Amino acid sequence: MSCVQASDVFELLRDGTPRTRAQLAEVTGLARSTIAARVDELLQLGLIAPTGGVSTGGRPPSLLSMNPRARVVAGVDVGATHVALVLGDLSGEILGEVSTAMDVAEGPEQVLAWVLEAVGTLLAAHGRSAGDLAAIGIGLPGPVEHSTGRAINPPIMPGWDRYDVPRRIHAEYAVPVLVDNDVNIMALGEQRARFRDVQDLIFVKVATGIGAGIISGGALQRGAQGTAGDLGHVRVGASQAACRCGNTGCLEAVAAGPALAAALTRAGVPATSGQDVVDLARAGDLTAVQVVRQAGRDLGEVLATMVNLMNPSVVVIGGRIAASGEHLLAGIREVVYQRSLPLATEHLRMVPSMVGQRAAVQGAVAMAVAHVLSPEQIELAVRRLAGA
């Protein structure tokens, strides 16, 4: 029965309103002795703190509230060619950040060595010790088995396949390590930053690969093996384009960065990467605009299916290719409104990602905080206190 555990008392204080023990007893109907015990546990954990209350004799000050700076979490975004790390508090606020250019293909040892060093640097810069760190959330640019924190057959991450990320982190920090793929944490980050009241949101990342993070019924949906949201290998129309996955006609084979560069080159405008296509489209090159628009239509075909199947109220389009301006979104909208059911699109918002790469680190922090403040983790910490 979790009803009157420390986590429940903490939930009451998460709204930020300071309360006395007597008020907590009154609101909950709990015996004063029960409240006193739970409050003591939370004080010992540092999750709540006295707030400007009046101390009466030897008793602790009477007003209590959540203490967002009690602990910190690290949020890490490992991209294909960069790593970014932020330190956040328990309310999700970002305290500081560092980032570097680094190819994920350099492998987990090198990337995580940088992460571990950066965590130490940021902790020190903010006057925090390793003991203040409560959890680390990490996003990786490939399929992740969330329950074990391992990447599974990641196409652009040589050396990472089934590599035990939490174990490497644990060599230096004995904290929970939450690993997920980048699009899932981006979906969380967008929801936390811009769409807190939205229960059904899809975040689509269009870059070297194409993937989606799905929030349905207010919760991130990872599916049975954590591969939910993989729209990159959905077949598009009658395309026979060969895909690196071994199939033909996959969305990635026609609408991801390398495919756009190839299409633009075939149309007589040399391009070596998706970034070239984006740059040319932003500069107004008509052929590049047409290539991006067609990519939007191809994306729109799969998104129309997603809209029919999931009926989201918000679809956020992000990733490097989405930076090409309105052309991609225009192509997407054209097909989604043509192919999705009117009832599903009547109130649908399709918008560009606003927080960009910040969506990833914000989502990584949100994932770490949600874990730290979950009733299960609070109870676990309380039991550790009792055992200590």
Add this chain to the structure above:
Amino acid sequence: MSCVQASDVFELLRDGTPRTRAQLAEVTGLARSTIAARVDELLQLGLIAPTGGVSTGGRPPSLLSMNPRARVVAGVDVGATHVALVLGDLSGEILGEVSTAMDVAEGPEQVLAWVLEAVGTLLAAHGRSAGDLAAIGIGLPGPVEHSTGRAINPPIMPGWDRYDVPRRIHAEYAVPVLVDNDVNIMALGEQRARFRDVQDLIFVKVATGIGAGIISGGALQRGAQGTAGDLGHVRVGASQAACRCGNTGCLEAVAAGPALAAALTRAGVPATSGQDVVDLARAGDLTAVQVVRQAGRDLGEVLATMVNLMNPSVVVIGGRIAASGEHLLAGIREVVYQRSLPLATEHLRMVPSMVGQRAAVQGAVAMAVAHVLSPEQIELAVRRLAGA
């Protein structure tokens, strides 16, 4: 704070283990007076009952447990050409049932008149009064706005568009009325009956129309407007078949009952309905088998996308066309294993619906019970007691 409301005490007793007030106080840490008040409320609501306890003087008997027969719910499955109704208890057990052949196109007044009469008949047959009825769950064969209980633009239900189903029921029974589309309640019914531990399940109904009920992360996902699961109007390959929705190439236009009858007729075997095709396929007609198999492949194309996007662990295939034997499922499997990602299909089970139409009424009962026993409803009932 719901922490120590009657619903919490009830949650403790739902496991079926009888407990005394003293045990409840001990387990929860609540003050004896709090427990006594909550228990009195639940006793007054009839949701818990004394169980063979020893009465001490004028005090009520001391052992308490959940009382599944305290109230009953009705579960209704309105199909295209039938209506079935069962009476269930609060544990979801079916107490009795009636059904009739009736075309949903006869309209809501006629269908609901039968339902209301059947509810009365079943209540009487089981010695129950109208006051014993706690809720009614209803599945309809078309899109439903779950929050208001209205069908929205249902294609095969003339007269039902935006018809206020709960209001009609309330003219005779002042109980909560939960309305959902038939595939959603079938998904719930299959999960309750066969896959209680499965968190990610898709139920696909293939009949005159094609639709799916989606359970992700353990919860039924209805989407923002309640239209989630509409795979009937997802485009299939390069098909240009005209669909009744106004678009071309929809799955329904190539793989639902009427499309199969038309395909079989074109192939030289006259068929007027999907049922004809099923009958012929079951009788071994090779052309009918080929038509059904191809429908399976077309379904498989959309299901491969659903498997990539949602990563379910179970896909259940039901509906009248699924009764054609293994041919439909074989076609589905062929394409899903070809087009879905290996990680998503490694542990995937694709199975025929076992409980058939019973999935619908069992799901309707489950939906009604979940509502009646939700903390919100118990608190509402308690507040009504207090106001009475």
